[in-house]
Amino acid sequence: MKLPVTVISGYLGAGKTTLINHLLRNANGMRLAVLVNEFGALSIDEDLIEAEEEGLMSITGGCVCCAFGGDMIGVLEDMRDSKPGFDHVLLEASGVALPGSIMTTVGLVDGVRPDASLVLADADQVERNAADKYLSDTVLRQLEQADILLITKTDLVSAEKLSQVEDWLKTQAPHARTLRAERGAVPLEAVVGTTPLAGRRSSEPMAKSAFASTVLYPDGPVHAENLARALADTDAITRAKGYVKTDEGLALIHVVGQRYEVEAADGLHDIGVVCIGAKAVFDAEFVQSLVQTKP
Amino acid sequence: MTQTTIFSARKIITMNPNRPVVSHVAVRDGRILGAGTLEELAGWGEYTLDDRFADLVIMPGLVEGHAHTMEGALWSFTYVGWFDRMDPDGKTWPGLKTVDDVIARLKEAEGRIEGPDAPLLGWGLDPIYMNNVRMSRHDLDRVSKTRPVGVLHASGHILNVNTKGLELAGLLKEGTNHPGIPLGEDGLPTGELKSPEIIMPAGKHVGMDRAFLAADETGLRNYARLCVRAGVTTSSDLGQQLNDDLVAMFTRVTGEDRFPVCLVAFRINFGVGPKELVDYTATLADRSTDRLEMGKIKVVADGSIQGFSARLQWPGYYNGVPNGLWYVAPDQLAEIYERALAAGVQVHTHTNGDEATQLTIETLEAALRKHPDFDHRFTLQHCQLASEAQFRRMGRLGMCVNLFANHHFYWGDEHYRLTVGPERAERMNACRTALNAGVPMTIHSDAPVTPLGPLFTASAAATRQTASGRTQGEAQRISVDEALYAITMGAAITMKMDDRIGSIETGKRADFAVLHDDPTEATPESLKDIGVWGTVQGGRIFESSGI
Numbered sequence: 001m002k003l004p005v006t007v008i009s010g011y012l013g014a015g016k017t018t019l020i021n022h023l024l025r026n027a028n029g030m031r032l033a034v035l036v037n038e039f040g041a042l043s044i045d046e047d048l049i050e051a052e053e054e055g056l057m058s059i060t061g062g063c064v065c066c067a068f069g070g071d072m073i074g075v076l077e078d079m080r081d082s083k084p085g086f087d088h089v090l091l092e093a094s095g096v097a098l099p100g101s102i103m104t105t106v107g108l109v110d111g112v113r114p115d116a117s118l119v120l121a122d123a124d125q126v127e128r129n130a131a132d133k134y135l136s137d138t139v140l141r142q143l144e145q146a147d148i149l150l151i152t153k154t155d156l157v158s159a160e161k162l163s164q165v166e167d168w169l170k171t172q173a174p175h176a177r178t179l180r181a182e183r184g185a186v187p188l189e190a191v192v193g194t195t196p197l198a199g200r201r202s203s204e205p206m207a208k209s210a211f212a213s214t215v216l217y218p219d220g221p222v223h224a225e226n227l228a229r230a231l232a233d234t235d236a237i238t239r240a241k242g243y244v245k246t247d248e249g250l251a252l253i254h255v256v257g258q259r260y261e262v263e264a265a266d267g268l269h270d271i272g273v274v275c276i277g278a279k280a281v282f283d284a285e286f287v288q289s290l291v292q293t294k295p
Numbered sequence: 296m297t298q299t300t301i302f303s304a305r306k307i308i309t310m311n312p313n314r315p316v317v318s319h320v321a322v323r324d325g326r327i328l329g330a331g332t333l334e335e336l337a338g339w340g341e342y343t344l345d346d347r348f349a350d351l352v353i354m355p356g357l358v359e360g361h362a363h364t365m366e367g368a369l370w371s372f373t374y375v376g377w378f379d380r381m382d383p384d385g386k387t388w389p390g391l392k393t394v395d396d397v398i399a400r401l402k403e404a405e406g407r408i409e410g411p412d413a414p415l416l417g418w419g420l421d422p423i424y425m426n427n428v429r430m431s432r433h434d435l436d437r438v439s440k441t442r443p444v445g446v447l448h449a450s451g452h453i454l455n456v457n458t459k460g461l462e463l464a465g466l467l468k469e470g471t472n473h474p475g476i477p478l479g480e481d482g483l484p485t486g487e488l489k490s491p492e493i494i495m496p497a498g499k500h501v502g503m504d505r506a507f508l509a510a511d512e513t514g515l516r517n518y519a520r521l522c523v524r525a526g527v528t529t530s531s532d533l534g535q536q537l538n539d540d541l542v543a544m545f546t547r548v549t550g551e552d553r554f555p556v557c558l559v560a561f562r563i564n565f566g567v568g569p570k571e572l573v574d575y576t577a578t579l580a581d582r583s584t585d586r587l588e589m590g591k592i593k594v595v596a597d598g599s600i601q602g603f604s605a606r607l608q609w610p611g612y613y614n615g616v617p618n619g620l621w622y623v624a625p626d627q628l629a630e631i632y633e634r635a636l637a638a639g640v641q642v643h644t645h646t647n648g649d650e651a652t653q654l655t656i657e658t659l660e661a662a663l664r665k666h667p668d669f670d671h672r673f674t675l676q677h678c679q680l681a682s683e684a685q686f687r688r689m690g691r692l693g694m695c696v697n698l699f700a701n702h703h704f705y706w707g708d709e710h711y712r713l714t715v716g717p718e719r720a721e722r723m724n725a726c727r728t729a730l731n732a733g734v735p736m737t738i739h740s741d742a743p744v745t746p747l748g749p750l751f752t753a754s755a756a757a758t759r760q761t762a763s764g765r766t767q768g769e770a771q772r773i774s775v776d777e778a779l780y781a782i783t784m785g786a787a788i789t790m791k792m793d794d795r796i797g798s799i800e801t802g803k804r805a806d807f808a809v810l811h812d813d814p815t816e817a818t819p820e821s822l823k824d825i826g827v828w829g830t831v832q833g834g835r836i837f838e839s840s841g842i
Contacts, residue, residue, distance in 0.1 A: 011624070012624050012626050013626075038566045038568060039566075039567070039568070069565065070492075071495050071496070072492055073492060073495065073496035074495070074499075096620070096621040096623070101474075104474070105490075105492045105493065107472070107473070108465075108471065108493065134606075134621075134625050134654050135625065137617070138621060
């Protein structure tokens with residue numbers, strides 16, 4: 001299986017650091033590798049840090065944070081080859097970087113998969129930044145290159161303002177799924193996706209959050225590509241991930257916003273696709289109906 | 296007991312307006328005791344008269360305000376550029392005019408390499424002059440099919456590799472979809488790699504390893520030898536990720552008895568946040584030595600104009616491509632400026648496009664309101680597209696500028712035709728406007744982007760000739776005298792070293808460029824052809840032919 005990479009971008013102050021700390025704190029046993037351009041750009045909460053040496057920080061729960069400087073591909077290869085391996089890479093882009101080109105570069109590395117472009121937009125600031133004479137085109141290009149657009153600092157604005165910003169963001173990033181996060185609080189599953197865990201049909205943190213999930217258990221073999229496409233086409237979910245049986249064997253489906261990918265899978269895996277979306281638009285019944293999609 | 300040596304010369308040009316030309320200069324303890332007649336200087340007491348320069352012309356040691364010591368490291372690899380270029384040994388490598396010539400030279404170099412798997416790297420290729428011919432992996436396969444072969448372009452933004460190089464980099468596969476990796480008709484990459492994040496990992500396999508990209512001892516020594524040949528006694532190394540190890544290495548190498556140049560090593564804003572950048576660089580000032588000046592920061596604000604990554608103001612690029620990229624977030628730039636002003640650390644900022652220049656001006660103006668500094672001399676490096684209004688504002692804010700006069704020669708025709716169009720091409724690197732606006736100004740090579748050679752750079756600013764021989768921007772030409780001032784005092788002022796270097800007068804370091812002819816008598820065109828005998832640096836004599 002390829003190592004998935006989520007590129008996290010957004011202008012300074014959009015909440016990238018808060019989000020990453022939140023994800024590390026709630027990693028639930030997933031081994032995450034956080035890559036940053038430079039140390040100092042991201043401050044990992046001190047209580048999470050176990051050790052620090054040049055260029056590499058060890059974090060509670062088997063996670064690491066490391067600075068890639070000018071050698072993103074080299075560090076991605078290091079992460080891919082490390083033992084024990086990592087489950088997911090979170091790559092924090094600089095405030096003015098364009099996620100699209102980073103995603104493309106990540107795609108060059110063998111054994112690594114650009115999973116999603118997650119762009120953070122500060123509810124209070126994003127429109128101002130998008131109107132700034134120096135930043136405008138950079139911010140708009142970032143938004144446009146999002147698979148998932150995470151609206152942050154929602155508590156700093158009124159409800160009217162929030163829905164107005166959300167509408168505006170949808171016009172700027174028509175292809176992205178838009179999610180709201182308060183103080184970085186978004187479940188890991190919604191960001192990196194999850195496969196069904198044995199004996200656990202829904203995940204704990206999700207129950208209390210603004211997200212909902214459902215798991216698809218197709219009865220027989222499915223056309224993985226068609227199922228993935230159908231899941232990518234619906235606004236009802238943001239992420240879907242899991243194993244399905246096909247006529248050619250097991251396949252792993254990844255869906256992020258409108259992006260999807262199907263990988264052939266080796267070994268034994270429980271069948272099931274976890275679909276996650278914002279409660280406001282989530283429609284479990286509809287999502288379950290998609291499993292009926294036939295070639 | 297201190298000794299005084301008095302040098303005579305055919306002519307000594309001082310850059311000291313009080314006595315612009317003298318016949319003798321007295322040196323004691325590596326510093327200039329005085330400049331004047333022999334009779335005047337004899338007043339200092341006992342001396343030895345040294346007539347070795349009697350037939351030569353002395354001027355202040357030339358100061359290169361924007362170069363990279365990597366120029367020295369590159370000579371460990373094979374030069375394949377269009378123009379003739381001199382290596383640290385003084386050998387001139389003829390420019391190569393066709394892809395076949397390039398292949399032939401690489402093949403020759405290939406024959407000298409030991410080990411069947413060792414990589415081979417060429418550098419300096421500039422297809423602009425070869426009708427933009429595209430080199431492919433098949434071309435480089437003619438050099439070798441078994442060892443990785445790479446050719447780095449003059450711009451540093453493109454790398455060509457052979458099939459073996461692609462294979463080792465894991466790129467020899469179909470289905471690659473990346474704007475920086477053009478594909479051939481067979482669906483496989485052509486071998487041309489066009490963006491830094493791809494050049495880095497692929498470059499590793501063709502000889503551009505981490506040691507190549509960072510400074511190394513041999514590279515520094517080779518660079519210093521090139522300086523002697525160019526008449527340079529002080530050179531910036533504009534942008535190193537200085538840390539204690541690198542500082543120790545620089546200190547050791549520049550401290551060697553016969554190291555012939557003073558390096559001004561700037562800490563670049565990569566790899567660390569603004570606070571650590573400024574705090575660390577501030578500690579370096581006190582660790583400076585006679586031949587290693589530190590405690591200054593370089594920030595990169597945008598990309599390059601010919602790479603279409605510079606940030607331009609409206610109406611943008613002449614060929615209509617989208618605006619370039621910020622290499623620093625505007626808020627981060629502001630934080631660096633504020634912290635640096637508060638700490639008394641000087642910042643030089645790379646801006647190419649006029650939008651990047653505008654951002655730095657506005658950001659500095661705001662930072663200065665919080666932390667007034669009446670002699671900050673924050674300097675814009677390249678600043679190629681600045682408008683008259685921008686220069687006026689820079690002048691009022693106390694900023695300095697280092698313009699890329701060589702660019703005009705090497706890429707001026709491209710700028711006219713493609714990047715910014717005729718009108719703005721004529722105002723690029725506007726030396727005249729800078730001087731009129733009272734902005735302290737110097738000019739540079741950005742070696743290894745163009746060859747180190749301040750006399751060439753001065754000539755380029757005085758003629759404004761492009762490679763095709765057109766004068767581009769007549770109104771921005773400066774006189775030979777102004778150009779000579781720019782490559783001595785001008786550069787010294789931008790680096791806040793004008794109290795020590797840049798002119799020949801009492802108290803300054805005994806740094807001289809020793810020339811075969813009088814540059815003040817040269818025409819703008821012939822200035823570049825003046826032969827350099829060598830240098831005197833801190834009173835030590837270095838002859839090009841023996842370096």
